[in-house]
Amino acid sequence: MEEKQELPQGWVWTRIGEIAPTSSGGTPSRSNPSYFTGNIPWIKSGELGDGYVVEYSESISEAALAGSSAKLFPKGTLLIALYGATVGKVGILTMDAATNQAVCGIFLPEWVELKFAFNYLFSLRREFIEQGKGGAQPNISQDIVRNTPFPLPPLPEQRRIVAKLEELFSRLDAGVAAVRRAQALLKRYRQSVLHAAVTGELTRAWREAHPAPAETGAALLARIRGERRAQWEAAQVAKRGGQLPLNDAWKSKYVAPPGPETSGLPELPESWSWATFEEISERVTVGFVGSMKDEYVDEGVPFLRSQNVRENKYSPIGLKYVSPTFDESISKSRLEPGDVVVVRSGSVGTACVIPDTLPAANCSDLVIVKQPKVLPEYCAYYMNSVAKARVNAQKVGVALIHFNTQAQAAMPLSIPPLAEQAEIVAEVERRLTVLDALGQTLADELKRAERLRQSLLHRAFTGRLVPQDATDEPAAALLARLRAGAAVPAKAAKGKRKAKAEPESKQLSIKL
Structure with a gap:
């Protein structure tokens, strides 16, 4: 002022x-x-x-x-x-x-x-x-x-101002507390939606109306496994210039990704199955780990970091760029639409899908689930819900909390039939859209409350909050x-300590 x-x-x-x-x-x-x-x-x-x-x-x-x-x-x-x-x-x-x-x-x-x-x-x-x-x-x-x-x-006006501020802030704080409670309820409901989605509860009625899926989760997984092996065999033949070996002994060298450890996992709907992220994707890898000194440029290939990965949503806020040359040098960590990226440092386990708006991109130290053969949005829902506890249990590190590619590759994943996956994604998106709108309304209310708080303070210290009294x-x-020395302020004591005062139990009403 x-x-x-x-x-x-x-x-x-x-x-x-x-x-x-x-x-x-x-x-x-x-x-x-x-x-x-x-x-x-x-x-x-x-x-x-x-x-x-x-x-x-x-x-x-x-x-x-x-x-x-x-x-x-x-x-x-x-x-x-x-x-x-x-x-x-x-x-x-x-x-x-x-x-x-x-x-x-x-x-x-x-x-x-x-x-x-x-x-x-x-x-x-x-x-x-x-x-x-x-x-x-x-x-x-x-x-x-x-x-x-x-x-x-x-002095009397100071006291009137304090009393008025406490009265008004008490009401304002009650409103803010109500908004924060509503935000907490929205967060819990969001988690319950995701949990219900990946455990089959959300689509219970849908399954009753569609009792015979064309392809069950187990059949889908078997098909994915078969395609994975066929791709490996094709790659081996290509290495030999298209010439097939004299017998099939070479095929025994194929190592299939191990299935999930299902002990302790919850029971799934009859048409669902358990798999691992390694089984249902091209591969599980990691973004670029190394120094980025002098590598960022004003324009170029988008380079994602953990702050660009929000729950079920890619965020362009704070997006960095690297040159095409540097992108080429770290091609292992390239991203393409449909990849699922998972944060492994900081907000560990948070996942989103790379959108079509990023046809070419690269990334820093993120876990990458390349081109899953189930709907990628479903994979993100799973990571952001029931997988969170499993991720938290596998955190390592001291200064930072890390989640590695091996843990992600072996992570169990519930697999519904493809048709049900599509129904799940549509239903979750519908509900999350409503929740996002409500969340934005609540966030706007908090901003409005803060503006009102500042307005009240400004009125208080410009003499416009309470009336003046000419007799003051x-x-x-x-x-x-x-x-004139008639009033001497108290000074800080040095050295010898006074008797300890009992802390006040009440809290200041103007606490944000």
Whole structure:
């Protein structure tokens, strides 16, 4: 908020540093284990959540206070994050606590309502982020905090503003909570649709109306296996220039993909069968694994990464491109419409089908199910539903969670008859289309709620949320008393710790 903005009568522009001292915390040396064996809460910037600070992951000792730059801030201190992804996040201490250097404490005088200042700083987060840009991470300094313009109303009006905001935010938060509950219900219903689709429940009535499939799942699998063997034999003959060997002994060298391990798998409808992803596809392979330094170009061959794979849907957001030359050099990981790609780092197991809109593409470290012989959309539904638990059970890695090609190749897959697969895909698409529309409506409601929240904050700090009272003591008089030394703000304690205060059980109503 800019200081040049005109304020109501009785208000005055000041700066945070004019009304309150500030101090950042510090980090005791990790080389001294005794520093982290005490019971003094030590708050880090990631533990500020735009509400009361009631949880913390580490504590420090009295020795740490005495032997480092760490300071003890009293209960009720207003905090703001200075570094990184949490820049501008605010919090209110519910206990005496120390902080690290990424957190700034603001020690307000009694004539500045704590929640008034909290809400004001909360409303400025975007501005703090903008001021912190320029480095690898957005950082702000205490000087920026101290120089932040602060619209100061009379104390009674501050209290009226806080009361009104809490009343309005309480209603707004109730609405937001209802929307989030609806989103959770939609997510569960979406999963139930996919689960029903790949276990046969969704098409139970359809099967009753079509009791004799032209080709069962078992017959379809047998045909796929036969075609796979025939392709292998044709390839062997081609290697010999079209000349057939004198006998058929060479055919015994064919190694068929192993079938699935069915122990523990649920029972399927009579016309369905179990297979593996390796059995029903040309092959299961992996995208390019290696450095992409200097390989991206402005135009060229689309190059998919995990962020382009959403549940049952390809997303062009953030799509990269590589040159045709580089694409040729990594031809093993080329994609074509109808391939199924599965994320193996990050949102592990999420799958989608490569659409016809990408006739030529390549990809990074994704598992690729090449040209499945069952409907690829059905394969994606299976991966995004009952296969999730199996994928999660096979995660490996430390820094990243990975899912490998061997696990994907051996993954059991329920196989309905082709006609039923088509019915499943059509029915799922119909239902998901409705769910997507509802989901977008709910997302729009959340955006509208956030805009309303910001609008209420703007009205509050421009004097348009509650009426002014001519009998209120003007804010200028408050500042005059401060400058005359009549009001002395509380300061952060250093070294000796105060008696521990009991944390408040209530939560701030303005918590997003």
